[in-house]
Amino acid sequence: MVAGRIVQRKFLGPAGQSVAFLQPVIQIQCRSLSTFPARQDARSSTTSPSAKPHPIDPRWLTLTKRRLGRCMMFGLKPHQIDEAGKILQEIARDWRGLIAGSEGFLTEEKRTALSRHNVVWGEMDTMLTVLKGHVNNVTYVRYAESARVNFMRNFALHIDPEHHKEWMGSVNNTGIGLIIRSIKVDYKFPMKWPDKITVYQKLVRDPSSLPPDHAAFELHVMILSEAKQRPAARVHEENVTYDYKANRKTSSLPPFMMEQFKQMWALQEEAKRTWQQRILDIEGRVRALELDSWDKADAVEDMGSAAGR
Secondary structure, eight states: OOEHHHHHEEEEEETTTTEEEEEEEEEEEEOOOOOOTTOOOOSSSOOOOOOOOOOTTHHHHHHHHHHHHHHHOOOOHHHHHHHHHHHHHHHHHHHHHHGGGGTTTOOOOOSSSSSEEOOGGGOOOOTTTTOOBBBOHHHHHHHHHHHHHHHHIIIIIIOOGHHHHHHHHHTTTSSSEEEEEEEEEOOOHHHHSSSSEEEEEESSSSSSGGGGGEEEEEEEEEEEEOOOOOOOOEEEEEEEEETTTTTOOOOOHHHHHHHHHHHHHHHHHHHHHHHHHHHHHHHHHHHHHHHHHTSTTOOOOOHHHHHHH
């Protein structure tokens, strides 16, 4: 949709006098990729009562930085520049939680499956040149495999050490272990070397809703590119529990596993609410800066001064 408005611009004339004129500005409004409505009136750090937490666009970080950059290029007052800096610092510190946590992934260090894992040159597709190539598609399945092993080890070492032997048995296939039933990879963009990845997992279904004789669980895996700060791939996998001592599939999920999965599901729901609210708060603060700079009715762009030249 095309819309127009008038912006007042001021310049210094040849003799140093201030010259002002009105200039029409044509705006093309497209569907916003951010989470916030393009014209929502939010002049404080609080969000509208009608605003509800929801997932964000994968490019939200980039779009938010661009919005702040536009405000600063237009001209901000010192206290507004300070506010923009605080927002950028918050995003730089917590971007993984904002991206992954808002979807329910648990981003604490003790639950992270792979943290800033190096992408090596040998994982690039050898059929293409380095300039045009990308990480081979099969490599993402290997990332998910390594993450799955660390998923179980994290329970053994950090989350549920009382059942250390049982959790490690699932890794070493000496007790009740895992057999992958299916795996699906959705590639989001062609990741290239050099880069690093961080991998998070979350349960797809509430364990309490599963029938008593259900001996499988599904995981959603997010593979984050540290360089692009967005998901490079998403993996959906279904794992079946198998008793390697009895050489048969178990009749249900082991009690120690079911108990931890129930707690994990509750934490996922809490993380989703917490991080989505953080996003709404940031959106409100960014929108307030926009409405107090380039997007207010009497906006006057700071073009600098020719004095002293």
